[in-house]
Amino acid sequence: MNLLTVKDILQHSPFADAELIAGFDGETRHVRWLHVMEILDFSGLLHGKEMILTTGVGLAKNEAAPRTYVEQLVEGGASALCIELGTYLEEIPAEMVETANKNQFPIIVFQHQVRFIDLSQTINSILVNAHHQNLKELDEVSHQLQILTSKPNGYAHIVKFLYERTGLPIYYIPVHEDSLCYPGSVKTYLKEFEGRVRDYDFHRAYSGTPPFALKHTFVLAQSIDMMGQSWGVLGIQLPHGEKDELLSLMLDRATLAIGNHLLRTKYHEEQQLHQEQTWVNDLINQKIPNENQAMAKIGNYKKGNHEMSYRMVVLTITNQGESFSGSAEDIHFHIALTLRNYFERKNYRPFICRMKSYQLAVLIVKHAESSRKDTLNPKELEESLNTKNAGGMSCEFGISQPYTCLTAAHSAFEEAEQMIQLRQMSQKKMSAFFEEAGIFQLLMNVKEETYIEHFVAQHLRPLYQYDSSHAPYLLETLKVYLRNHCVKIEAARELHIARQTLYSRLDKIEELLGFDVAEQPKKRLAVEIALEAADMYK
Structure with missing residues (x-):
């Protein structure tokens, strides 16, 4: 990706005699600049990703505790520390090595005096050239992404292109569509990544956040924002937890390209919706x-x-x-x-x-x-x-x-x-x-509700009056009895009452209604309709 790591820099000739003595797991840290710094109070002076060159004069004079010095470099975002031994320091204190290993922070030593100006001039020239190459590559990527936005399903082409360009798995989690990943072999990670993203608010700003752990790997993610809200998240799977500046910029360009594609799609869909709206509205x-x-x-x-x-x-x-x-x-x-x-x-x-x-x-x-x-x-x-x-x-x-x-x-x-x-x-x-809807097809088309109210009152008023002055069970008993097609044993079972109790209630219902419910189907039908209407307007 044209971004130099600590390991890359150690391969160059100015570091031929250098020795990495601590923080071996931090060799993948990216380096943006070599910086000579002898002062120990450097708060606010670091921008991150600097490789610090020092003779150790401050440490030799005990101006700062070795452990604290390393911790401050880590907090400041430095990539590594290079120390010249012999002039002021004969060896690196054990607590510095211990702290560096704990934080995966590389410490590199020169066993003899070196010209820092030669080191910085050579390596910084390489870094500037690498940065130039990054800008050139980013310009090419932006151009290709712009072309892909005009294709159908442009977001899928963008995801595939980003994978082919970086060689790293890509995940796309939209708000309103199915998720996508490339290549297909990383689908096992897709579900977990989607779960992680959806656990957060989609409107959360992912830009600028460090990569987060995903099983045994890391993902750098960014929100796809347009029209004041997030339309999804795009992520790149990294082999390490170190944020890659060029990958971050590529991710930014890709999210912008997907946003532009979605805007174009939204515009066409809204045109279609407008045409459909006019036609359906005219029909209605x-x-x-x-x-x-x-x-x-x-x-x-x-x-x-x-x-x-x-x-x-x-x-x-x-x-x-x-x-x-x-x-x-x-x-x-x-x-x-x-x-x-x-x-x-x-x-x-x-x-x-x-x-x-x-x-x-x-x-x-x-x-x-x-x-x-x-x-x-x-x-x-x-x-x-x-x-x-x-x-x-x-x-x-x-x-x-x-x-x-x-x-x-x-x-x-x-x-x-x-x-x-x-x-x-x-x-x-x-x-x-x-x-x-059954009988409600008819009831819903009765324009005057008073007709329905009169119909309900005509057929059910005696039962309502009785239930209001006694235990309210006759209406419910009648509903269950009718629902079971006037089969008394089934109605008694559903009501959880003895059959003799049901018989007594049915006698009272038929006395109030004035007819035998089981034997007069037309009147029974009117009562069933009245019960349904009563429930509808209750």
């Missing part, structure tokens, strides 16, 4: 007069005797959440991406429309030739939304029955909205599918 508001004009948007989905079918999915944000820092537009865009990915995996073609500040409508079209069974799973969709849009946000959604005529989209939209309303009103969690 009945502004497209005939089926041919409606079909022109999606092409001919009718093949042979098979017809295109679609559903309308309406999603309402019930709680935006406090920890999501994006704007309303960002939230809708993230949800739209999640919905699009989910429905495409289920073999649907989604068309998304933002109806209100808190509501999205999705017209999902199933291709006529598709042989796959309808695999929509509301629970799976809900889990996907919760996973991809973390931050306390919650949603409610409803799904219409299948339709074949696009001009009926307004009816599909109403059905999906009704299912949201029903799921919010119901005491028990109901299915999101309109076709599974």
